[in-house]
Amino acid sequence: MSLPIVNPWTLCVAPMMDWTDRHCRYFHRLLSPHARLYTEMVTTGAILHGDRARHLDFDAAEHPVALQLGGHEPRELAECARIGAEWGYDEINLNVGCPSDRVQSGRFGACLMREPALVADCVAATRAAVCGRDRDVAVTVKCRIGVDEQDDEEDLHRFVEAQVGAGLQTLIVHARKAWLHGLSPKENREIPPLNYERVYRLKREFPRLAIVINGGIVDAAAAQAHCAIVDGVMLGRAAWHDPFVLARCEAALFGTPPPAREEVLRRLRAYVEARLARGEALSHMARHVLGLYLGLPGARAFRRTLSEGMHRPGADFRVVERAMSGLRDCACAA
Template structure:
């Protein structure tokens, strides 16, 4: 079904891949709020999959579907091997990272610095496509450092589309690898949404998605007038309640309002299972802290999940205590 959505350029809403944030616990939590949002893993380095603990790096709950694996790497053979090894886990999409500006990514000669090597990225995509039974996509910037985005983005898109990429997701900012920190690269380079719109006009038969600085679903819907997909990162993470409206507003589904008691109970059961297998409560609750931004009781909700969840002996009941602080009437009024 997901491949058909890409091929038919069906409108898609996705939660962006974010290092240290979109782990399996985050994705399971987000799935309780939206049936249809596409969820992405953190970037996983191809070498890690080849040489590391694949169950730890790639394992996920089947409830997370549709879920995409984002890979980092710049060697076609290694990326193809990583795709082959990841296949049994059953991801719905494999995405190549050509946008991350972090120091550790640059030291490995992949991520955003690959914007300078479009033909190499094309070779990577071709190698991944040759061994993948699911769509292979690319997430990129509009350029890096002194590159002209009009040239850099077009060259990158041409190379990966010619290589068979099923979709191109564009973070509509440059990455300044020389002079800005990864955090600054998320905010300081100016956004240029129009260049992504023009890319879509040029490749009208290819799925083109947009990312970067999108704050809410109203903005997401506006972008979907111009492109096929919209991807939210920090906005979805820090205010996860907006995901509760995705199925209705983005996908037009006739769905009931979120049953917050069911969300609470599901996350309590999930946390209990995680702890029984040796995990910590905080692994789960840290992703829930921003759920009720702006709602009465949210400050206390955050305090409980941030402090009580890490105390010795803390159990899933902490989640129930946090939810008990929320004024759900205020949440309903805010949504309306």
Template sequence: MTVSPAIPPSQLRLSVAPMMDWTDTHCRVFHRHLAPHARLYTEMVHANAVIHGDRSRLLALDPVEHPVALQLGGSEPGLLAQAAQIGTAHGFDEINLNCGCPSDRVQAGRFGACLMREPQLVADSVAAMVAALEDRGVDVPVTIKCRLGVDDDHDWGHFLAFIDTVAAAGCRMFVIHARNAWLQGLSPKENREVPPLRYDWAYQLKRERPQLQIIVNGGIATHEEATQHLEHADGAMLGRAAYHDPYLLHRLDVAWFGGALKTRGELLRGLRPYIESQLARGVHLKHITRHLLGLFAGERGGRAFRQVLSEGAHKSGADWSLIEQALSLTESSQDMRDEPALGQTLGSGQARA
């Protein structure tokens, strides 16, 4: 049996989850700019789409994104093996198989979270991908992202058997979304929020299978929560928190890897060359700025920042000047915080006048 290559530990500590309709190449370039050491993931792409679809769009990849993983959907080992070869030929540093998405479309196609009920099929798929990459002389890891179980299956033994079966096929790294997936009765959004989180299962898996690389995912919303997971696992994967509050990524990267903490404005202005190069290629500004809207989340002026970009980015001819306008307005709002209040600048008698 061929074992998939290990991922360097430093590349596992911080990662951004694959998120449908969100983690496209523009989003990943932005996140890379914020967090130079994070591991990034594409949206899930079905193996059939990789083989037969528009690869220039589906597999779009900027060199700055590395290390970046291609997440595949599917349940046919031969097709997954072919898609994995195509993905690595396009430069992706990891092939990740989705075993956690609970959407109706995924269920109808017998992939995603459904695969947790078919550990041998997952193992066969992993073995096929690992062998296909080895045949091509490609040293790229094949990994899994899964849940703890499906519906009301809360049996630790079932979960561990799934992991062991897949690991025996050559998989070393597992991203554990630490809650069950409900295939009936909950929407995909509810599946990210309603089933209770059980991080202890991911921690126990790492203790019992220390040779495996285990990443914790699900519900991680703060700097403190992310840091705590590093005490029990090889890394923390952030999803919606990284998207809605992307500055959190920057703070984590600096705290965990070192470097100087930059302001939000400095980070965004550093992205100007990329944005202008994309505009020159005919990309509409709205396709980039939609990923920037949370940069000032929770900050004074954040609403104005979002409003300027949301209202202006879709207009014909929108360019960097719109982003500069949003930044200037926001930074002016923040500067006002440092000005003394009226009562502090005037004498008490004047303040009452």
């Protein structure tokens, strides 16, 4: 079976707060050479007034990697985009989809869907800062299909039309609306119904706009089906729960043979040991691999050994090796 024509956004891993940190992204890159990886959302204030290295540092192996920004002030977003471009990011993504109360209080995230003209100003300013003769960094927007009572397709069309007018070339759409009041961020990922057809229609309405679909995509078959209609897929919690889904999607979309899980962990060793030497804790890295063997014999023992050992003082890669050894014992017993 022939593989689809691919573009830089064929397979993406969603920005997830408290999860897609640099350790997670390095691990995901070992599973999928082609996936586009995203940082956790970083606010403009954190970059302009905080510890930039803590928020922006990444490993060169992560490319292509995108910086997701949270903000609403065009000049601040432009300055942060410029900093991100100088840091080496391949893409600047504007968060217009997060429904949390904390994000709303800062006037960014999904509440900005009510202000398409302001978002367009942000897109234009950001593009002016990073798209030009001396650099060409992609600028994208991640949004929902609607917000609260603003749920008509005309509203979504008007929002997208404004962004295209500002020069936007790639849009990532979570195929659920957001309820800004009454639902938690977790409930906003589960309760509003998915409406893939609305995203498909959006692609038909804006055929020259690259559209990436997000929400409820949990396996390679679904990824392939969506990519036959839109330009790419973005996986979120599925990659958290079952990281190896990235290898399966990579194989389906790019033809890359899936790596052996044990080989992935062995390739992770040098990274982990380098970080441990800098004083970082094993738990900050190992938490991302807990689900690597999901559904296989010995997976529960692997997770238990790793969970119990990675928090102990002085824990190092030997904890991972013990967990791997337990898996081999289970395979022999089977």
